[in-house]
Amino acid sequence: MDLDLAQVRAFVLAAEELHFGHAAEELSISQQALSKRIARLESRLGMRLLDRGGQGVRLTEAGRRFLEPARQALAAADVAVATVLDAHRPLRIDVWGHLYAPMRTVAQVATGEPRLEPGHGRDLPSVIAGLLHGDIDAAFGRVHAPLPAGLTHRLVRLEPVDVILSVDHPLADAPEIRPSQLRDSVLWTPGALHRLDFLHRFAESFGIADRAEGTNLGLDHFLADLAADARRFSLLPADVPLPHGPAIRSVPLVRPTPLYAWSLLWRGDDGHPLLRALVSAFVAEAERNRWLEYDPVRDWLPEPHPPPGSGRSV
Structure with missing residues (x-):
């Protein structure tokens, strides 16, 4: 399965902040755009990663399992880009x-x-x-x-x-x-x-x-x-x-x-x-x-x- 790293990054920031507004601000996008990225990622994976409700944003069990590998994937991608753009x-x-x-x-x-x-x-x-x-x-x-x-x-x-x-x-x-x-x-x-x-x-x-x-x-x-x-x-x-x-x-x-x-x-x-x-x-x-x-x-x-x-x- 090929993952969209922009979607993965949106999920990781939302999971770390537990606040869509803060995560969207850090990415310099709207909350609506952030929500769409995460929804598309969840659709591709076939399971919900974040619960959004009256108690705020919370990680699901699948989200907790996905979070650390997602961080590692982003870090590896950042290093890969660095070796090309500014080694x-x-x-x-x-x-x-x-x-x-x-x-x-x-x-x-x-x-x-x-x-x-x-x-x-x-x-x-x-x-x-x-x-x-x-x-x-x-x-x-x-x-x-x-x-x-x-x-x-x-x-x-x-x-x-x-x-x-x-x-x-x-x-x-x-x-x-x-x-x-x-x-x-x-x-x-x-x-x-x-x-x-x-x-x-x-x-x-x-x-x-x-x-x-x-x-x-x-x-x-x-x-x-x-x-x-x-x-x-x-x-x-x-x-x-x-x-x-x-x-x-x-x-x-x-x-x-x-x-x-x-x-x-x-x-x-x-x-x-x-x-x-x-x-x-x-x-x-x-x-x-x-x-x-x-x-x-x-x-x-x-x-x-x-x-x-x-x-x-x-």
Whole structure:
């Protein structure tokens, strides 16, 4: 049986998003066109792959069996196209949010195909400019609205964040800290707070009135300045390795635990043949490591609503 890869791709995106609107937007087609592609695929296979009803979109048993082989078929097709269209140029991907070490996540995906050429953007606006001008093919970091038309992003990781503070801070020896306990402390930021969306929203949400801004000269310098003041604190992902030297503590934040949202960002009409393979690699890694687990009772996100398709196992 010969399968239409456009139909297979429509099914895979709908199955991953569990939302026809989001899948259609990612493919830059209408929901009606997406539905027709999936219906034709189901007709060719002779069985229903997705249930559409009042409870939303759900995979059937046949759809669950078909999903992973379908992903593999698309990845193989993308690689085949790449060998013909652009065999020598790697996919250029910039990261931003360097204190939060985005390369840790990219490195887990970049061990094989697709071939990546990593770079560094200063911040989200500079990365957006690079994408729109065609200087890079994709980017990885924390995405927040508004985004210009023509760009697509996909959430790939929700990472728990710890509080870091001086060993002389009153809470330094606590086994865990609630965000509300930081109201009498000073939020130390590596730059202007209004440009650091995650930290800004954390401060506003949990009533952190006292803030102090430094200059982003790298993690070592940032932590040394933090350690110099017993009232200061900041936030870092829980598994970011801290350098030896500065007298600081890293303490888990609980009730709720802040989650830092990492996304892959690209131009909707980007023609790099390895882009789909990169997205598939991130999706597979997220599923393998349970990167998108989220419990609104236990966790905190700056976004007003939980990301589509995420859910924490209990």
